[in-house]
Amino acid sequence: MIDYRIDRGSGVPAYVQIVEQTERALRMGFLKVGDKLPTAKEVVAATAINPNTVLRAYRDLEQAGLVELRRGLGTFVTRSLARPGAEDDSPLRREVTDWVTRARAEGLERADVLAMVTAALDAHDDEHDSHAPGRPPPEPAR
Amino acid sequence: MIDYRIDRGSGVPAYVQIVEQTERALRMGFLKVGDKLPTAKEVVAATAINPNTVLRAYRDLEQAGLVELRRGLGTFVTRSLARPGAEDDSPLRREVTDWVTRARAEGLERADVLAMVTAALDAHDDEHDSHAPGRPPPEPAR
Amino acid sequence: MIDYRIDRGSGVPAYVQIVEQTERALRMGFLKVGDKLPTAKEVVAATAINPNTVLRAYRDLEQAGLVELRRGLGTFVTRSLARPGAEDDSPLRREVTDWVTRARAEGLERADVLAMVTAALDAHDDEHDSHAPGRPPPEPAR
Amino acid sequence: MIDYRIDRGSGVPAYVQIVEQTERALRMGFLKVGDKLPTAKEVVAATAINPNTVLRAYRDLEQAGLVELRRGLGTFVTRSLARPGAEDDSPLRREVTDWVTRARAEGLERADVLAMVTAALDAHDDEHDSHAPGRPPPEPAR
DNA sequence: GTGGTCTAGACCACA
DNA sequence: GTGGTCTAGACCACA
Numbered sequence: 001m002i003d004y005r006i007d008r009g010s011g012v013p014a015y016v017q018i019v020e021q022t023e024r025a026l027r028m029g030f031l032k033v034g035d036k037l038p039t040a041k042e043v044v045a046a047t048a049i050n051p052n053t054v055l056r057a058y059r060d061l062e063q064a065g066l067v068e069l070r071r072g073l074g075t076f077v078t079r080s081l082a083r084p085g086a087e088d089d090s091p092l093r094r095e096v097t098d099w100v101t102r103a104r105a106e107g108l109e110r111a112d113v114l115a116m117v118t119a120a121l122d123a124h125d126d127e128h129d130s131h132a133p134g135r136p137p138p139e140p141a142r
Numbered sequence: 143m144i145d146y147r148i149d150r151g152s153g154v155p156a157y158v159q160i161v162e163q164t165e166r167a168l169r170m171g172f173l174k175v176g177d178k179l180p181t182a183k184e185v186v187a188a189t190a191i192n193p194n195t196v197l198r199a200y201r202d203l204e205q206a207g208l209v210e211l212r213r214g215l216g217t218f219v220t221r222s223l224a225r226p227g228a229e230d231d232s233p234l235r236r237e238v239t240d241w242v243t244r245a246r247a248e249g250l251e252r253a254d255v256l257a258m259v260t261a262a263l264d265a266h267d268d269e270h271d272s273h274a275p276g277r278p279p280p281e282p283a284r
Numbered sequence: 285m286i287d288y289r290i291d292r293g294s295g296v297p298a299y300v301q302i303v304e305q306t307e308r309a310l311r312m313g314f315l316k317v318g319d320k321l322p323t324a325k326e327v328v329a330a331t332a333i334n335p336n337t338v339l340r341a342y343r344d345l346e347q348a349g350l351v352e353l354r355r356g357l358g359t360f361v362t363r364s365l366a367r368p369g370a371e372d373d374s375p376l377r378r379e380v381t382d383w384v385t386r387a388r389a390e391g392l393e394r395a396d397v398l399a400m401v402t403a404a405l406d407a408h409d410d411e412h413d414s415h416a417p418g419r420p421p422p423e424p425a426r
Numbered sequence: 427m428i429d430y431r432i433d434r435g436s437g438v439p440a441y442v443q444i445v446e447q448t449e450r451a452l453r454m455g456f457l458k459v460g461d462k463l464p465t466a467k468e469v470v471a472a473t474a475i476n477p478n479t480v481l482r483a484y485r486d487l488e489q490a491g492l493v494e495l496r497r498g499l500g501t502f503v504t505r506s507l508a509r510p511g512a513e514d515d516s517p518l519r520r521e522v523t524d525w526v527t528r529a530r531a532e533g534l535e536r537a538d539v540l541a542m543v544t545a546a547l548d549a550h551d552d553e554h555d556s557h558a559p560g561r562p563p564p565e566p567a568r
Numbered sequence: 569g570t571g572g573t574c575t576a577g578a579c580c581a582c583a
Numbered sequence: 584g585t586g587g588t589c590t591a592g593a594c595c596a597c598a
Contacts, residue, residue, distance in 0.1 A: 011161075013573060016153035024257040039585060050575050055586070063347050071586045072476075072583035085248040086258055092245055093258065099241060100262040103234055104270070106227040110263055115166040116228055116235065117259045120242040121252055128246070155572095155596060192356075192598050295445075297588060300437035308541040323570060334590050339571070355571045356598035369532040370542055376529055377542065383525060384546040387518050388554070390511040394547055399450040400512055400519065401543045404526040405536055412530070439581060439587095476583050 001038055002031060006047045014049050018057035019064075026066060029082035037067060037075040143180055144173060148189045156191050160199035161206075168208060171224035179209060179217040285322055286315060290331045298333050302341035310350060313366035321351060321359040427464055428457060432473045440475050444483035445490075452492060455508035463493060463501040 002025050006014050025031040037058065040051040058075050061067045068078045085092055103113050144167050148156050167173040179200065182193040200217050203209045210220045227234055245255050286309050290298050309315040321342065324335040342359050345351045352362045369376055387397050428451050432440050451457040463484065466477040484501050487493045494504045511518055529539050 011158035012154050015573080019153070023253070024260055027254050027257040028261050030261075041585080051586090052576085052588095053574060056573085058586085060347075063344075069586060070583085071581060072584070074585065083250055083254050085245070085250055086254055092241070092248065092250075093262075095241055096258050097262045097265065099234070099237055100259065100266050103227070104266055106234065108225055108227055108234075110267070111165070112169050112225050112228055113259065113263060114256075115169040116238050117242065117255065118166055119170050119172075120235075120239045121255060123239065124242050124246055125252070157596075192596095195597060198596080295442035296438050299588080303437070307537070308544055311538050311541040312545050314545075325570080335571090336573095336591085337589060340588085342571085353571060354598085355596060356569070358570065367534055367538050369529070369534055370538055376525070376532065376534075377546075379525055380542050381546045381549065383518070383521055384543065384550050387511070388550055390518065392509055392511055392518075394551070395449070396453050396509050396512055397543065397547060398540075399453040400522050401526065401539065402450055403454050403456075404519075404523045405539060407523065408526050408530055409536070441581075476581095479582060482581080 001036075001042075004038070004043055004047055006049055014047075014053050015057040015060065018043070018054065019060050022057070022061055022066070023081065026077065026079075026081035027083060028086060029080070029088070031077050032082075033077050033080050035077045037077070039074055143178075143184075146180070146185055146189055148191055156189075156195050157199040157202065160185075160196065161202050164199070164203055164208070165223065168219065168221075168223035169225060170228060171222070171230070173219050173222075174224075175219050175222050177219045179219070181216055285320075285326075288322070288327055288331055290333055298331075298337050299341040299344065302327070302338065303344050306341070306345055306350070307365065310361070310363075310365035311367060312370060313364070313372070315361050316366075317361050317364050319361045321361070323358055427462075427468075430464070430469055430473055432475055440473075440479050441483040441486065444469075444480065445486050448483070448487055448492070449507065452503065452505075452507035453509060454512060455506070455514070457503050458508075459503050459506050461503045463503070465500055 002022065004018055004021055006017050008014070010017070012020075022031065022037070031037075038046070040054040040058075043049070043054045044051050055069075058067060058069055062069055062075075066077065066079050066081070067075050069075050084090075087093065100113060103116070108116075144164065146160055146163055148159050150156070152159070154162075164173065164179070173179075180188070182196040182200075185191070185196045186193050200209060200211055203217075204211055208219065208221050208223070209217050211217050226232075229235065242255060245258070250258075286306065288302055288305055290301050292298070294301070296304075306315065306321070315321075322330070324338040324342075327333070327338045328335050339353075342351060342353055346353055346359075350361065350363050350365070351359050353359050368374075371377065384397060387400070392400075428448065430444055430447055432443050434440070436443070438446075448457065448463070457463075464472070466480040466484075469475070469480045470477050484493060484495055487501075488495055492503065492505050492507070493501050495501050510516075513519065526539060529542070534542075
């Protein structure tokens with residue numbers, strides 16, 4: 001069962017953190033179609049956030065077509081975001097695991113690692129089609 | 143000069159996005175001590191957000207000891223977060239650039255790439271000291 | 285400006301009523317792209333429902349791509365649902381106005397009128413393609 | 427036998443949908459005094475909702491004086507809502523059937539048709555007695 | 569001033 | 584028991 005962690009000091013709304021963590025789990029295949037998300041009550045017990053906030057996140061996921069809230073039953077995954085290439089035993093996965101291990105061993109913090117990857121993504125997307133999926137295009141000035 | 147990109151619709155407050163992007167640039171050494179941040183006016187022109195929002199972010203950065211707001215002059219970096227190991231020409235950088243290129247070539251989206259790295263970080267930190275810097279510790283249940 | 289009316293005894297959630305009334309106004313062209321919806325405060329003054337409930341409705345409309353919530357500014361229509369054929373001066377409009385007038389004159393209640401139209405729609409859609417847009421297909425038994 | 431269709435996703439509670447559909451059938455004369463409603467079991471088979479939900483709706487209809495629940499026998503219509511003017515072969519019925527056919531032929535969706543009729547009703551009732559039966563009076567501001 | 573998040577708590581819908 | 588709506592109120596983000 002997915003284990004949400006809410007970082008209360010990050011400035012990112014709690015419900016956004018739940019949505020993001022759920023989407024990541026879907027992309028990684030950690031959550032599959034039919035899987036049950038934790039009940040609001042369980043999330044409350046684990047994270048000390050309010051059940052309304054959990055439901056707000058689940059509703060957003062529902063409107064994104066990823067889960068279904070069934071009253072009296074629970075919340076269930078209805079769509080996968082799993083990617084070929086991101087499986088547990090794929091070469092890319094093995095490589096990144098290895099790379100992260102070395103980065104951490106060299107003393108880099110979690111934030112350093114994410115900064116390096118983000119920088120690599122930015123550099124890549126600037127060189128290629130800048131409207132690659134996932135990177136928000138620059139906002140036009142109004 | 144750092145080029146902020148605000149993703150309205152991400153749910154993350156605009157000022158948080160500015161702070162995060164600035165910190166990443168500091169970690170990567172893209173911004174160095176003495177460098178000038180864009181003026182609020184320039185950011186407004188580039189992102190269509192309100193100058194107050196930019197100043198809010200700069201004040202947060204100032205309180206974190208990273209920049210200094212000099213009235214009438216601008217905002218300047220006062221502390222580096224650059225890491226040995228994250229330099230432009232370090233092996234880790236070359237490897238991650240290469241890895242990202244291959245991941246993108248295999249059709250993975252930006253979000254997939256970030257999900258894979260986050261998963262690798264989570265797995266690593268769970269195996270080692272789970273209170274590694276940067277990863278918020280689990281909240282205690284109340 | 286659109287004038288919401290909440291029927292508290294209908295069993296239909298208040299936020300759904302706001303969403304439905306807004307969509308109807310968009311379909312009729314009563315609301316156009318760029319138009320401002322009433323502020324939450326104004327709706328509260330007019331309907332005695334809670335501002336959170338209004339915002340819940342506006343958020344749903346935003347996720348449907350119909351409006352944009354701009355903090356500090358208000359909520360604005362971003363997409364029209366206006367239909368050729370439904371304009372104020374179209375033959376269909378004139379005919380239905382006339383028909384409603386006669387139905388009411390014969391003593392039929394609002395609910396009777398809606399029941400007759402719904403019945404006519406059901407009959408029509410059963411004869412033609414039953415998956416015509418707007419009518420939910422029968423749910424498969426599980 | 428009346429054929430209930432539950433639109434999950436409409437935001438309208440399932441039991442309200444059953445009540446509304448039953449009332450419409452009574453207004454149209456599709457259901458007459460003495461007619462039997464489907465058993466909860468039959469509705470469950472057709473709609474995949476829980477029998478308790480069906481019973482909840484039937485109890486509401488009973489309290490409205492429209493049906494009677496007879497233990498072991500079933501649920502029976504005890505009162506008609508049929509209206510002169512709404513019969514199958516009335517001029518108003520023929521006209522609305524014709525009008526709906528043309529509206530659909532012009533590409534209008536079910537929701538467009540209902541929006542047009544609702545707009546016509548609103549316009550009519552605003553001009554005449556605004557407390558016409560069936561339209562909820564405006565809520566007084568608090 | 570306008571929208572946004574979050575909470576606690578009441579009550580409801582559904583299984 | 585699980586999700587859903589609504590409220591009042593506190594505090595925040597943004598213009």
